[in-house]
Each structure stands twice: as structure tokens, then as C-alpha cells.
Amino acid sequence: MAEMATTNQPMTDVQPAIAPVIAEQVTYDIEQTVRERYEAGARQPEAALCCPTDGYDDRYLANLPPEIVEKDYGCGDPTRYVAPGETVVDLGSGAGKNCYILAQRVGADGHVIGVDFNDEMLALSRKYLDQLGETLGYRNLSFVKGKIQDLALDLNRVEGWLQQHPITTLAGVAAFEAECDRLRTEQPLIPSNSVDVVISNCVLNLVRPQDKQQLFQELFRVLKRGGRAVISDIVCDEDPTPAILNDPTLWSGCIAGAFREDAFLQMFEQAGFYGVEILVRQSDPWQAIDGIEFRSVTVRAFKGKDGPCWERNQAVIYKGPWKAVQDDDGHTLYRGQRLAVCDKTFTIYTDPNGPYGQDIIPIQPYGEIPLESAPVFDCSRATTRHPRETKGSQYRLTRVDNGSSCCSPQSSCG
Numbered sequence: 311m312a313e314m315a316t317t318n319q320p321m322t323d324v325q326p327a328i329a330p331v332i333a334e335q336v337t338y339d340i341e342q343t344v345r346e347r348y349e350a351g352a353r354q355p356e357a358a359l360c361c362p363t364d365g366y367d368d369r370y371l372a373n374l375p376p377e378i379v380e381k382d383y384g385c386g387d388p389t390r391y392v393a394p395g396e397t398v399v400d401l402g403s404g405a406g407k408n409c410y411i412l413a414q415r416v417g418a419d420g421h422v423i424g425v426d427f428n429d430e431m432l433a434l435s436r437k438y439l440d441q442l443g444e445t446l447g448y449r450n451l452s453f454v455k456g457k458i459q460d461l462a463l464d465l466n467r468v469e470g471w472l473q474q475h476p477i478t479t480l481a482g483v484a485a486f487e488a489e490c491d492r493l494r495t496e497q498p499l500i501p502s503n504s505v506d507v508v509i510s511n512c513v514l515n516l517v518r519p520q521d522k523q524q525l526f527q528e529l530f531r532v533l534k535r536g537g538r539a540v541i542s543d544i545v546c547d548e549d550p551t552p553a554i555l556n557d558p559t560l561w562s563g564c565i566a567g568a569f570r571e572d573a574f575l576q577m578f579e580q581a582g583f584y585g586v587e588i589l590v591r592q593s594d595p596w597q598a599i600d601g602i603e604f605r606s607v608t609v610r611a612f613k614g615k616d617g618p619c620w621e622r623n624q625a626v627i628y629k630g631p632w633k634a635v636q637d638d639d640g641h642t643l644y645r646g647q648r649l650a651v652c653d654k655t656f657t658i659y660t661d662p663n664g665p666y667g668q669d670i671i672p673i674q675p676y677g678e679i680p681l682e683s684a685p686v687f688d689c690s691r692a693t694t695r696h697p698r699e700t701k702g703s704q705y706r707l708t709r710v711d712n713g714s715s716c717c718s719p720q721s722s723c724g
Contacts, residue, residue: 340518340561345428347562353430365390370411373445375438382407384511385564385606386542386590395419396506399532401458402426402513406435409451410442412509418448423500425456427465454499458510459517459525461532462494500532508532508539512606515544515567526581535614536661539583542608544596545571551600565597568604575609583611584638584658585665612658612665615639619652620684623675625695626651626659637666648673650695652687676701 365387371379382405389408392398394417400409403424412422426432435453443449455465471489475482508529517525529539546568560566569577578586587610595603615638628635628643636642643649651659658664660672673695698705 340516340567343558344516344562347559366411370414373414373442374407374410375441377434378405378407378410378438381405381434384408384542385544385596386511386608388509388511388540388542388608389415391538391540391589391610392416392507392509397421397504398423398507398509399461399500399505400424401508401510401529402516403435403453404428404431404513406438406453408509408511409435409453410438413442413451414446416450418446418450420450422451423505424451424453425458425461425500426453427455427457429455456499458513459521459528460494461500461528462498463490464493464497464499467493467497502531503534505532506534506537508537509541511542512544512564514541515564515569516562517567519567522577523580526577530581530583530613533613535617536612537614538610538612539578540589540608540610542590542606543574544568544604545574545607546602546604547571548602550602554599554602560599565599565604571607574607578609578611579638582616583613584615586611586638587665610665615654615658617654619654619687619689620681621687622653622656622679622681622684623677623695623699624651624653624656625649625673625700626656627671627673629669629671648695648697648700650693650699652689653681653684673700675699676705 367390370389384404384407389411392412392415394415396416397420398412398416400412400422403409403426406424409422409424412420416422424435426435432453432455439449439451439453442451456463457465468490472486475485475489477483477486514522514525533539544564547570549570550566550568554560555566557566575586575588588607589610590606590608592605592607595605597604625648626643627648628645630645632645634642634644639655641649641651641655656672659666659670661667
């Protein structure tokens, strides 16, 4: 249960770097810098863009055109954490390598959407769609134009509107803003609560500092309840210096915009995610500049801890090995003790596909309480669940040994 904080160590409030402060230190147009660098990367492979990544499944790579592989710029492999049949969005899909892999992983029953705002990269990623469809025997992949920090706004529709309504006055600006708001509401690029998994591979660091909080909110918005984000990105162990921040080449090269490692995890938490976990962390730094280390991490985080709390006499036992741990809602679980939990928390803890299932023993009541008749759970309650609450106050069973041993060769004790 690595994503729970252990309570036998002092807890400190870690505050992420303040985006407006960083933004004030940057004296160039970040979006233009990134766009130009990746336009060039779409035309000609550039080894310096992000750190090389090994470990992709050769079965999937075999079906990818060499150009897609050569012009891929990432720092991890979030695709391995996606299952068949899922709907997946890839933020900053670039040349499309991760999407082409995902199209094979999710199968004919799944769907993959790549999001990018770079026309050169979109043209490259769409170039081999027919070829992949013929190879697989199905079409489940599309690429759309949008900014990853504004996944509701379809930039193709925006450009179409601008061609018909050139802006020459302040009234035109107001009409444009109103149209963008309408598109977000009525024709969103990625609707809310529509996606099983959001992935990204070395792209979040390229977003402007002032947009990064909105970026994480968009990650959260588009996911279904129970969905998850799996993000590979570059992090640093200290805040970048002003000299690093003001180097356009370092920003477009995934260095200047890197998240401080602790702040990166907290951004997920602040957006409403739970079970935030580092899946992979590069041991040796990819680069070190002015004594600051930059390395790749892959992080997973889940959506779905909000909602009503119902009392159904359920309990959970934390297996260990920590003496005690604390989750993102402030529940403290003590090793071996029956913690009283609401139905929502019970479901989260015991989900075999969630972050906690392997560390939790579920305790269901002997007499089921239908959800529709369950009373409200007292969320201020942070106590153990007495066994009589689980078994029922009228439980009087007496079981006598019938001669068989609980530790016979046929039992699970042996």
C-alpha cells in the first residue's frame, strides 16, 4: 500500500511550486517555443527530445510504421497499464506511437483518442491510420485537435468558426469567446465522465505554468468514476533555477517545465484523485543541470472517492507491513484491526483493480443491508468495527470440531 502515508513518521504539508511566480520568470512564449520544436521533430527525428524509453512490447511495435517509432518523444510506457475494451485518451499524442500501441491493447471493443494541437504531429499520426486498420482488421483510433489543458474545446471547430468570422473588433473578440464557451458546453471535444483511462507520455511538463492546475482538473473531468490517469513525465528534485526557466530550448526539451517530484504527486491529490502511486521511477537522473536532477517517473491515480456514505456494517483489515497507514480521505488503518467504513470506502478498498485491494481483507456483514435501506454512515467515526456489528447481535452459532483437522493435508493450513 505504497500510496498511503505511514503514520509512524511525521507528516508535512508539501506545497507545489506556485505557477504565477514561475510564469513571471519566463520571458518567452512557451506555446510557440514548444510548437516550433515539435513541428521540427515531426519533420526530422530529434534524439534530444525527452529521454529514450525501452521495454515496449515487441508484439505491438511490430505493427508500427518505422516513422512513427523514430519520431516518438517520450520518457516512459504508460500503455502497459491499459486493459482490453477500455476507452483511452492520450494527451499530447504526437507522432501517435502510444495510440497505435493502445489500439492493439484495447482491441476491437475499445477506443483510443489522441489529442494534440500541433498540425505537423497530427498529420504524421493520421498518416498510417488506414494501414493500421487493415493490419488489425478494425478501426478504433482517432486523432483530434485540442489543447490538453482544455479538453472540452475542439480546435478544428474553432478554426472553422474563425474562417467564417474574422475578428477585427472587440465585439468580434466577445463573439469568439462566446462561441468557444458554447462549443465547450454543447459540442465538447472530450465529454465529462467518458473515459476509462487518460495517459500521457512526457507532455504535461510542456504546458505553461499558469495552465497546469486547469490541466489536472481536465484530467479529472473527462474520467469516468473509477477511471484512472497513468502519466509518464519528467520531474526534478529541486525547483528549476531562473536560468533554466528562461532557456526556451530547455523548456521545449522537457526540462524547464518539469514538475518538482513531490509537487507532481500533490497536483493529482489537489485535483481530487486518490490512490496516487509512483509505478516507475528512473533511478539515475536523465539529466542534471546546475546540481538539479531530472528523471522520468510514471504515476497512476484514480477517480471516484467522492459521493454519499452509507452504513452497511462493513469493515476492512489492513494486512501490513506498516504499523498504520492513512488514505487520501484521512482514514487511518491500523494493522490487523477492523476499521468501520462506509459502503463507498469499502468498495474502493476492495476493488481488485484498484490501488488498495492487495493490502486489504474485506469483512462483510453476515446479514446484508440493502443499499436502498442503508442509513447514512457517520463519517466522523474513526473506530474499529466490533465483530458483533458484523455478525449481528443475535448471532449464537456454536461450531463443534467434527474430528477433521483444520490443518489436514486438504486444508489451506498445510
